[in-house]
Amino acid sequence: xxxxxxxxxxxxxxxxxxxxxxxxxxxxxxxxxxxxxxxxxxxxxxxxxxxxxxxxxxxxxxxxxxxxxxxxxxxxxxxxxxxxxxxxxxxxxxxxxxxxxxxxxxxxxxxxxxxxxxxxxxxxxxxxxxxxxxxxxxxxxxxxxxxxxxxxxxxxxxxxxxxxxxxxxxxxxxxxxxxxxxxxxxxxxxxxxxxxxxxxxxxxxxxxxxxxxxxxxxxxxxxxxxxxxxxxxxxxxxxxxxxxxxxxxxxxxxx
Numbered sequence: 001x002x003x004x005x006x007x008x009x010x011x012x013x014x015x016x017x018x019x020x021x022x023x024x025x026x027x028x029x030x031x032x033x034x035x036x037x038x039x040x041x042x043x044x045x046x047x048x049x050x051x052x053x054x055x056x057x058x059x060x061x062x063x064x065x066x067x068x069x070x071x072x073x074x075x076x077x078x079x080x081x082x083x084x085x086x087x088x089x090x091x092x093x094x095x096x097x098x099x100x101x102x103x104x105x106x107x108x109x110x111x112x113x114x115x116x117x118x119x120x121x122x123x124x125x126x127x128x129x130x131x132x133x134x135x136x137x138x139x140x141x142x143x144x145x146x147x148x149x150x151x152x153x154x155x156x157x158x159x160x161x162x163x164x165x166x167x168x169x170x171x172x173x174x175x176x177x178x179x180x181x182x183x184x185x186x187x188x189x190x191x192x193x194x195x196x197x198x199x200x201x202x203x204x205x206x207x208x209x210x211x212x213x214x215x216x217x218x219x220x221x222x223x224x225x226x227x228x229x230x231x232x233x234x235x236x237x238x239x240x241x242x243x244x245x246x247x248x249x250x251x252x253x254x255x
Contacts, residue, residue: 080168082106088115091169092158092245100242103155108132108140152180154189154252157215161248162199164210166218174215177252178222190253191215192232196244201235209233215250230255 034053036042042053049057054071056062062073077094079085085096090104098114105111108119119138122128128139136152154177157170166174181189193212195204212231220226240246 077167077169081172082116082169088112088117090116093160093163093248094167094169095160095245097245100240100246103153106155107136107138107153152184154180154254156249156251158245159211159248159250161196161244162207163248164207164214166214171218174218175222178219178224181219181224181228184254188228188230188255190230190232190255192234192251192253194234194238194247194249194251195236196247197236197239198244199236204235205233208235211248212250 034042034046035051036048036053037051039048042048046053046055047057047061048054049071052071055073056068056071059067059076062068062076065076066073067076068074079091079094079096082089082091085091088099089096090099091097092104099105099111099116100114102109102111105116106118110117119140120128120132121137122134122139123137125132125134128134132139132141134140155173157166157173157177159165159170160167181187191212193208193210193215195208195211197204199207209231212233216226216229216231219229236247240249
């Protein structure tokens with residue numbers, strides 16, 4: 001009786017499939033970074049931190065122009081505060097950018113053709129012009145263009161591409177916002193998350209929610225009652241028209 005030629009073929013295909021599946025499983029089990037007990041276990045200049053071989057444990061190990069983030073050396077932030085930026089630019093998510101509106105220029109500041117004209121610092125009304133008052137350390141005209149129902153303004157905070165972490169430059173704005181929220185008793189605030197137009201609608205909604213929730217968590221740690229804050233994810237539905245770096249933001253709105 002002649003053997004069926006198809007049987008050997010199927011057995012060979014089955015053996016190949018088992019080998020491929022095994023290789024894929026082995027790849028999935030492989031850690032992102034090699035495990036280690038000490039620096040001697042690491043290669044290519046890596047160091048052992050928390051049993052994993054990584055590039056760095058602190059920014060000083062990364063060299064000029066770089067910072068240590070999650071064990072990897074990445075490009076350092078261009079700025080951490082507005083004063084680090086030249087030519088009237090503002091520091092947003094670690095990058096110096098042109099301003100888009102007066103609200104980005106701090107208390108009493110003005111955005112003129114993409115450059116901030118900062119308000120004069122003061123200690124009392126005597127340090128300001130006749131038509132200005134000293135408010136929160138800056139000469140301002142609190143009666144001009146107010147139109148709002150709260151005594152202080154809440155600044156927008158910005159994020160890096162595909163990121164929901166709060167840069168150092170934005171922490172200063174959030175610290176100021178938290179003080180404003182606390183002295184405006186009895187009012188809640190909407191934290192409205194936004195993204196740029198890259199990515200799917202579903203992904204951007206989720207990313208905008210993470211950004212707004214990260215801001216809410218930060219303010220809560222500073223002492224703001226979480227019950228006063230409401231997270232509103234908008235995704236890419238409300239682009240600014242001023243560039244993608246201005247789209248990646250969380251806005252504040254009194255409610």
